[in-house]
Amino acid sequence: MTTHTANRPALPAGTVWPTPPGALHVRPLPRETAASYLTRLAAAYHLSAAHLLDGLHITATGTPTGPPATEIHLSPEATRRLSHFTRIPITHLTRALPQLRPPAPSLANTGAHGTATTRWHAFETALQPLPACTACTIRRSPHQAVPAWIHPAPDLPRIMICTRHQQAASDPRHPTPLDIRPVPELTRTHLRARRRPTATSLTWASTITTRWYDHHQHLHQRWHTRLDRLTAANPHIPPPGPASPTLTCRNLITYPETLTLAAALDRLPPRPHTRTQQSVFLHDLANRLNLPRLAPADHDLLWQRLTTR
Ligand SMILES: [Zn+2]
Structure with missing residues (x-):
């Protein structure tokens, strides 16, 4: 950037010359900081x-x-x-x-x-x-690509997913997004989520699936497989430690089931529920999650959501 001031007349004290427009076109990404x-x-x-x-x-x-x-x-x-x-x-x-x-x-x-x-x-x-998605960032930067950082969409779990380039991020401790091609269900879920109105039970659903994930409940095997695929495709993910992939990928790995649970909770009738309503709900939810059955223990957060007034 250059400014040419040599031939300009004097300006009143305190006035600055406007900087001329820059020659390069750098476009912002949606929700970029x-x-x-x-x-x-x-x-x-x-x-x-x-x-x-x-x-x-x-x-x-x-x-x-x-x-x-x-x-x-x-x-x-x-x-x-x-x-x-x-x-x-x-x-x-x-x-x-x-x-x-x-x-x-x-x-x-x-x-x-x-x-x-x-x-x-x-x-x-x-x-x-x-x-942000590196491919989307390159398209908005001339000459050289500098990493971009964006805020997650407010109506979804705290994740970034680019369905076009199949990149995703769920933690700022990953300096670059993850390649999610080996986990296509994340892209499918995101495409579906964009077409639907936001589930009002999303916060409850996120809290429940986070607890299930941390306590290895119900979907442990499926989530473990997803984590393995993500870490195999992304060798740059930090090794186990304070910011282990188990933690930094959690929102991404649980994303499909979080949205399924949120949609199911949205369909629940107002509390209190009868025993039959609870059974029907759990049977239906197990089907939608592709689980043979779902029988939450008393201390399970899902059970608390069903029984707390
Ligand atoms: Zn992209």
């Missing part, structure tokens, strides 16, 4: 995000450690300058990057602008974004 997009944009110009912000005359505070650990908040004026530099309309930019806020219409109409500031801040670990 602002820190990820800024880092990719800067990398296209062989700059750090801090240097890019400096070039756009945007004041930054906080410590940028880069995605996925940190996010960046842009003031409306900083967003406007980013939109000008990238030649991407503000409405497109703010739709893709949920962290950005557009300038207030009243300011935009009068030409008055606030200050261009940004603030880096750390993400809580549980809210860190996930690595």
Whole structure:
């Protein structure tokens, strides 16, 4: 990025020349974090995000450690300058990057602008974004591909799945997505999920399948096979340890059964249930999960969901 100031007339004190639009086209991914997009944009110009912000005359505070650990908040004026530099309309930019806020219409109409500031801040670990599909990222970056980080869709378990390129992620500790071609049921589940309205029982279902997974209940063998296939196809997954694949792949591995359970719980009549209703439900659920039978013990979370008022 270059700015040519030698032949310009003097400006009133405190005024900065607008940076001309950049020559490269770097498109944001849907739900990409602002820190990820800024880092990719800067990398296209062989700059750090801090240097890019400096070039756009945007004041930054906080410590940028880069995605996925940190996010960046842009003031409306900083967003406007980013939109000008990238030649991407503000409405497109703010739709893709949920962290950005557009300038207030009243300011935009009068030409008055606030200050261009940004603030880096750390993400809580549980809210860190996930690595985006690398094939989708390459299509949105000129010359070189820098990893992108996106927020998971709000209406599904905490996962990223690209059905077109069969890549998925369920934990920010994986620096790149996993190849899920050996587990095609994940792609099939995701395609089905996108066509259906969100199950209102999703939180309950996720909590139950997480417990089943951690306690090796009901579907242990099937999930173990899935984990084996994923780790065999993805040798870069960290070996067993604090971030073992057993833990970091959990949301992905349980995904099909979580959605099946959520849909079944959605169909339950209001509590309290009769014994017959409970039996019919468990029989039907076992069928849908391809299990010969399902007989949860008293301490099973599913049983608690069925019996708690
Ligand atoms: Zn993709």
